[in-house]
Each structure stands twice: as structure tokens, then as C-alpha cells.
Amino acid sequence: MSIIKDTARPVFPFTAIVGQEEMKLALILNVIDPKIGGVMIMGDRGTGKSTTIRAIADLLPQIDVIADDPFNSHPSDFELMSELVKESIISGDSLMTKLINVPMVDLPLGATEDRVCGTIDIEKALTEGIKTFEPGLLAKANRGILYVDEVNLLDDHLVDILLDSAASGWNTVEREGISIRHPARFVLVGSGNPEEGELRPQLLDRFGMHAEIRTVKEPLLRVQIVEQRSQFDQDPYICMQAYDDQQKILKAQIADAQLLLPEVIIDFSLRMKISQVCGQLDVDGLRGDIVTNRAAKAFSAYHGRKQVEISDVKEVITLCLRHRLRKDPLETIDSGFKVKQVVAEIFD
Structure with a gap:
């Protein structure tokens, strides 16, 4: 505590x-x-x-940063360093680091x-x-x-x-x-x-x-949310203590996924299907394809897998594409539903 x-x-x-x-x-x-x-x-x-x-x-x-550096420079990755820190490292200066x-x-x-x-x-x-x-x-x-x-x-x-x-x-x-x-x-x-x-x-x-x-409509859930918030406002530390184990588990899961991510692969057939969905939805540019591939890999790593599955793509594709669809002012259908419809056609 x-x-x-x-x-x-x-x-x-x-x-x-x-x-x-x-x-x-x-x-x-x-x-x-x-x-x-x-x-x-x-x-x-x-x-x-x-x-x-x-x-x-x-x-x-x-994260590990160079002490007293306003840019949170990484101690060893040149891409994440300020010019001043780069110059100091090239000159052979020893720099203090700290965790923040x-x-x-x-x-x-x-x-x-x-x-x-x-x-x-x-x-x-x-x-x-x-x-x-x-x-x-x-x-x-x-x-x-x-x-x-x-x-x-x-x-x-x-x-x-x-x-x-x-x-x-x-x-x-x-x-x-x-x-x-x-x-x-x-x-x-x-x-x-x-x-x-x-x-x-x-x-x-x-x-x-x-x-x-959207606002939660179910009365029981609304009561639960209000109670939790009241408990946190009354004594935040007791509330944090109650969820400490769950927080640690999720923290470890995220850290493991970050390490596993470079090893995750997505098959050519799945990449083709993602691009088919983007093409059928008339998504401008290739950003939708790229983001969906990345998100599916991250989702797979989050679940501890090195191979992206169809279910991973289905979980993330709506989040990646719904805001890229051309909006028709007369369209009554929700863009997320439209994405799911096309995904169901192509993947199933």
C-alpha cells in the first residue's frame, strides 16, 4: 500500500x-x-x-532517458536522441541516465x-x-x-x-x-x-x-460505474489497491507484446484480403491497408501469438477503416456496420 x-x-x-x-x-x-x-x-x-x-x-x-535532457533522449537509440546528446556520445562523453x-x-x-x-x-x-x-x-x-x-x-x-x-x-x-x-x-x-x-x-x-x-444504457452498469467513481474519489488508494493485481497482469502483457511484436508475421493471403476489403470500400490511399496490418500484428502480439489469425484482423479492421470511408450525406447506414458487412463477404 x-x-x-x-x-x-x-x-x-x-x-x-x-x-x-x-x-x-x-x-x-x-x-x-x-x-x-x-x-x-x-x-x-x-x-x-x-x-x-x-x-x-x-x-x-x-523508460530510460538521459538525465537533464528536455527531449527524453534514449541512451542508445540515435533515432530517439537530441542533436546535443548525439554529439556528446560521439565525443565519448559519459552521460547519466535515469528511469522516468x-x-x-x-x-x-x-x-x-x-x-x-x-x-x-x-x-x-x-x-x-x-x-x-x-x-x-x-x-x-x-x-x-x-x-x-x-x-x-x-x-x-x-x-x-x-x-x-x-x-x-x-x-x-x-x-x-x-x-x-x-x-x-x-x-x-x-x-x-x-x-x-x-x-x-x-x-x-x-x-x-x-x-x-456511446453512453452506457444498462442501469446496472451505470450504477456500477457511479459506485466505482465515488469509491475512487473517497479514497483513491484503496481503489488502486483493489485493482493492483489486475494492473500488474495487464502491464506485463503490454510489455511482453512490445517485445514479441518484431517477430509477428502476417501471411500474404491475409494481407491480400485486407487490401481487398479496402478496395471494395473505396478507401483512398494505402494508409488503411498499412494501419490494419500493423494493428492486426499488435493484436496478435497482445495475445502472445507470432502468427496473425483471421480473428485478429476482424477484431481491429473496423477501428482502422471506419473513419476512412467517403461520407454520403444521404447514407443512413453506420460506417462501422458497412466495414463489417464487407469483411464478412470477403473473409467468410
């Missing part, structure tokens, strides 16, 4: 969250393989979107581009010849999770910047001929309420997965 009380801020246990299986699965698969490209969670107000997203970060194993919790960064709705990307001190650069960089939220989120609530209300220009950094793994800041580049590899998680407006299709398509969540 004393171990749990050492945590800076009590986090509602992920394994205690009732329902919303689609959102939970999408988050787990993205932390197993961040290259899936993040997840967009759309749903009603008060359905636990923020609670679930904050809870997933608490499940991840700690996976960063969980919230992007406020009113954030400016400078706050997100960071700023260069032009005056110092011109007068003293020193490149002084004030890191932004993208630097802080490197190797972690960047969460944007109400992403559909965020300025399109900022959404573009976030998606570009998430896809390339780098953030570049340029001012007055001075350029600074740093690693920015993070799982981008956006949430929003469709009543407040949709994201532009070309931005929505850039999110790897799209989870739709």
Missing part, C-alpha cells in the same frame, strides 16, 4: 474501467505499436474518455504554435552565436503520449503540425534562417464530441484508429 501512495497523483486504474472496450483496445494497441498512428476517440460527453486515456499511461513500463514514467502530455485547446513546437531565441543567436531553444510540448511528449481533448475544436493548422510530427517522429522549428530539429515520437490521442463538429476528412484519415463510444 505504501508503494502506491508514493505516486504523485492518483490515477483511476485502467482495469477498473467498465465497458468502452473499443476505446480501451485501440489505446492498448497503440502503446504496443506507436507506429499505428494514434487514435481518435469520438463520443458523448461524460463517457470516461479523459479518464481512460490518463489511465493507459499508468500501465506502461518506465512514460510522459503523458495534455495539449490545451488555446495553445499557440510556439507553445506546441518550441521557440528559438533569435536575439541570443544573432548577438552571441548560440542556438538557444525553448522546448515545447512536442519535446516533452517524445517517447510518450500526447493527448488533445476536443481535437475537433483545435485550429486545423495545429492539428496538421501534430499529425506531421506524429507521422515523421521529428519536430523542426525554423526562424530567421536558424533551424532546430528534435525527435518527437509519441502516441497521438485525440478525443471529441461529434455534436461539436467533425474533423476534416484529410485530417481524420491521418489518425491510425477511430473509436466510437
Whole structure:
């Protein structure tokens, strides 16, 4: 119990969250393989979107970083290091390392581009010849999770910047001929309420997965959720203690899946079927095919298997494709149902 009380801020246990299986699965698969490209969670107000997203970060194993480095640089992977750390390692300097919790960064709705990307001190650069960089939220989120609530209300220009950094793994800041580049590899998680407006299709398509969540209708489940929340608010540590064993099991499962992922293979016949589904649904580009392949591998690794099965593809394909379909304003059929229909035709 004393171990749990050492945590800076009590986090509602992920394994205690009732329902919303689609959102939970999408988050787990993205932390197993961040290259899936993040997840967009759309749903009603008060359905636990923020609670679930904050809870997933608490499940991840700690990461090794260079001490006092603002970019959470990896001690041995050049792709995840800042330029300064690279130079120090090439020079043979010995650098101190430390273990930290996976960063969980919230992007406020009113954030400016400078706050997100960071700023260069032009005056110092011109007068003293020193490149002084004030890191932004993208630097802080490197190797972690960047969460944007109400992403559909965020300025399109900022959404573009976030998606570009998430896809390339780098953030570049340029001012007055001075350029600074740093690693920015993070799982981008956006949430929003469709009543407040949709994201532009070309931005929505850039999110790897799209989870739709609805308010729980069953009275018994609603009572259970309310009771759990009340217990957590009354004494978070007792609630965390009650779910400690389940949290440890899931934590180990995610860590094992991350290690197993490079060994997972997906047969050519399955890849063909995935592409057939994408073709029949008239999905633009190849992002849908790529993400579905990645997600199916992550799902297989999550269940401890090295070979992707048909059932793995069926579990993830709706999450990967439903937001990539062209919307017909007169269409009454749900996009998720449409994906399932085509999957049933091709796979069965």
C-alpha cells in the first residue's frame, strides 16, 4: 500500500474501467505499436474518455532517458536522441541516465504554435552565436503520449503540425534562417464530441484508429460505474489497491507484446484480403491497408501469438477503416456496420 501512495497523483486504474472496450483496445494497441498512428476517440460527453486515456499511461513500463535532457533522449537509440546528446556520445562523453514514467502530455485547446513546437531565441543567436531553444510540448511528449481533448475544436493548422510530427517522429522549428530539429515520437490521442463538429476528412484519415463510444444504457452498469467513481474519489488508494493485481497482469502483457511484436508475421493471403476489403470500400490511399496490418500484428502480439489469425484482423479492421470511408450525406447506414458487412463477404 505504501508503494502506491508514493505516486504523485492518483490515477483511476485502467482495469477498473467498465465497458468502452473499443476505446480501451485501440489505446492498448497503440502503446504496443506507436507506429499505428494514434487514435481518435469520438463520443458523448461524460463517457470516461479523459479518464481512460490518463489511465493507459499508468500501465506502461518506465523508460530510460538521459538525465537533464528536455527531449527524453534514449541512451542508445540515435533515432530517439537530441542533436546535443548525439554529439556528446560521439565525443565519448559519459552521460547519466535515469528511469522516468512514460510522459503523458495534455495539449490545451488555446495553445499557440510556439507553445506546441518550441521557440528559438533569435536575439541570443544573432548577438552571441548560440542556438538557444525553448522546448515545447512536442519535446516533452517524445517517447510518450500526447493527448488533445476536443481535437475537433483545435485550429486545423495545429492539428496538421501534430499529425506531421506524429507521422515523421521529428519536430523542426525554423526562424530567421536558424533551424532546430528534435525527435518527437509519441502516441497521438485525440478525443471529441461529434455534436461539436467533425474533423476534416484529410485530417481524420491521418489518425491510425477511430473509436466510437456511446453512453452506457444498462442501469446496472451505470450504477456500477457511479459506485466505482465515488469509491475512487473517497479514497483513491484503496481503489488502486483493489485493482493492483489486475494492473500488474495487464502491464506485463503490454510489455511482453512490445517485445514479441518484431517477430509477428502476417501471411500474404491475409494481407491480400485486407487490401481487398479496402478496395471494395473505396478507401483512398494505402494508409488503411498499412494501419490494419500493423494493428492486426499488435493484436496478435497482445495475445502472445507470432502468427496473425483471421480473428485478429476482424477484431481491429473496423477501428482502422471506419473513419476512412467517403461520407454520403444521404447514407443512413453506420460506417462501422458497412466495414463489417464487407469483411464478412470477403473473409467468410
